[in-house]
Amino acid sequence: MLTQLTITNFAIVKQLELDWRSGMTTITGETGAGKSIAIDALGLCLGDRATTNVVRPNTPKADLSATFDIKNNTNAKQWLLQHDLICDDDCILRRVISSEGRSKAYINGSPVPLTQLREIGRLLINIHGQHDHQLIVKATEQRKLLDGYAKHQNLLDDVSYYAKKWSALSSELETLKASQTQREAEQQLLQYQVKELDEFAITEGEFETLENDYKKFSNSQSILQDSLFVLEGTSENEQFNVLDVLRQSVDRLSQYADLDQDIANISNTYQEALIQLEDACQDLRHFHDRLELDPEQYQLIEDRYSSAINLARKHQVAPESLHVKHQELQQALANISGDDTRQEQIYRELDATKAEYDEAAQRLHESRQVAASQLSQLITQSIRELNMPHGQFSVAVTKKPSETLNGQGSDEIVFLVSINPGQAQEAMHKVASGGELSRISLAMQVILADKVTSPALIFDEVDVGISGPTAAMVGEKLKQLAKNTQVICVTHLPQVACKGHQQYFVAKLTDGEHTETTVTELSKQARVQEIARLLAGDKISEHSLANATELLAS
Structure with missing residues (x-):
């Protein structure tokens, strides 16, 4: 308070x-x-x-x-x-x-x-103002008043939830439909790109291998010539080669190894060099013998290497990342192809949500009907006590389904009233005067305030x-x-x-x-004076004071 x-x-x-x-x-x-x-x-x-x-x-x-x-x-x-x-x-x-x-x-x-x-x-x-009676002729206010009396916020929340869900699904569906032409064009392009990369079928790390093989084959003639030149000079020239000279050098020095330790160390170093050079010459000979110039294999490598570079340039990626681009395009195609599947799914979800909404709206409708019956009786009784002896008030709750789902339910709520005997009930703003509306509004406020217990x-x-x-x-x-x-x-x-x-x-x-x-x-005495002033105006008489005292006593 x-x-x-x-x-x-x-x-x-x-x-x-x-x-x-x-x-x-x-x-x-x-x-x-x-x-x-x-x-x-x-x-x-x-x-x-x-x-x-x-x-x-x-x-x-x-x-x-x-x-x-x-x-x-x-x-x-x-x-x-x-x-x-x-x-x-x-x-x-x-x-x-x-x-x-x-x-x-x-x-x-x-x-x-x-x-x-x-x-x-x-x-x-809660504050109720003197102009509140002007609001009760509005449909939205009448719905709020009935729902406030019924105190079924949980039912309103259910209806609102399904209406929002239905609206969100409808918006998503409209977006998918609006972009369908564009998606079809994108889908055709993606299908072409994915097919092209599917046919090329490059694997992770393949380009690096291609690049190495291409460079090796491109330089194979020079490698053959230079390796043969090295072999001739180090081991295979009968007239003069490095290995023969090195063997002779080792033989000449080794005969003095027992005479001088320094010569022994030098002789050992030459011996190690001889062994390493013999091994290197043997490895080079094996490499030279294995290196074959296969023009067909070279052409295949060159063609695939060039194709990889061209495809990478076409998709604006590095050749090493071409396989990653392939996977991205496959995923994009799967996503855009899935939009059609999503549309079918949305239609099913819309139907299910509509059914759930209808059930929730029906529960809300039934609760409103019960509350409307109770509120009609209470307000009828109250307005009759407020000097409208023949007044009749009722709340009409009618289901009005529409193509869109309303977050407040599917009901049309109208407050009806008749003031005089034999008068048909009509919407309040058509038959009630300002004073009568004020009394009806006050009756509602008193009843609802008692219900809400603020x-x-x-x-x-x-x-x-x-x-x-x-x-x-x-x-x-x-x-x-x-x-x-x-x-x-x-x-x-x-x-x-x-x-x-x-x-x-x-x-x-x-x-x-x-x-x-x-x-x-x-004070008590001052209240008598004020009530008397309200009764008689500025000229307070003994009679008005007596009336004021009587009112306060009652």
Whole structure:
């Protein structure tokens, strides 16, 4: 419940601090005094949009804060914990608005986005304004009112889930259809490219082998000539070769090895060189004998090597990566070919989702019908108590299937009413006057507020257009609500004002240069004076005082 509201430099309020109690509080005052100013300030604490003219003239900023007792409000406490905000028995919402229009929001002293004020505000208090009755003629508002009474959010969530899923699938299908021509062209190109690379069938690492073989065959004639030249000079020339000279050198030095250690070491080195050279000559001879110039094999290698380079250039990749490009194109072809399969799958998913939606929408329809029957009876009874003795109210719930799935279900919901005997029920805006709409709206608000059981309810002049016995019944209904929840009511009706457990009086003071609004809690005697003023105007008589005393006593 709301426990305190502090207002500084807001509109024509300089400084105001109001303490609120449980039960029903009524707020009255002269016309133009600003009876709704506290409600407007509270609205800003709850995240309403602010303008620069809300700041009191010649002051830098308006500072507003509302304190709520939430020790029994589990939902509000959970919300605070989920958002890592301080959570104890009090929740303080604060709004600071500068004269330039900048706005800051706080929850329990922590800066927060304005949206979070709105979110937590819905868990703390409900405000019903004097123009709410203008909304109930709209189809969307009527649906919200019925669903709010039925309290079947789980059914609404199911319907919304399947509608969103169906919409997403439909969008995906339209995208696939729209790009089908382009996909077909891409598919043809990919098929040609993949076929070409399939036929070439290069493997990982093959190009490197091709390149080595190509270079070897390209230089094979030179290798043969040079290897033969080396063989001739080192071992195979009968007239002179390096091996013969080296053998002679070893023989000559070895005969002196026993005479001198240095010569022995040198002789050993020559001996090792001789052995290595003999081995090298033998290996070179074997290499020379194996090296064959096969023109056909060389042509095959050259052709495949050239083809690999040309294909790599065509696909704008390095020849070494040609096999990777081949795999990528195969995958791209598989993906684009799978789009047709995806379309078939989407059609099946759409059918399944539509069936699930229909089942969820039917459950929602049945719940709405039950709630509509109950709400029709309650509102009919209530409006008859509000001086519409022959009034008849009903909620028509009709299934209206369409090609698209609505996230709110497949129902058309219409509030019907008849005011006079024998009059057929029609849509409210066709048969109800402004005053009658106001009474119907108030009946709904009282019933729905009782159903929702909000921690606090504010009614801001919702009794406009009501008077006499009807006003007394309105006051009684509001007081009845206050048994279970805090009720704050801004009113101009004495029959409503007298039902409050406490009453505030709003006055506007001016010295000719400055204007200021004050709000004062009325004592028992002051309440008699104020109720009498509401009954008789400025000229309060003994009779009006007696009537006021009687109203308060009742």
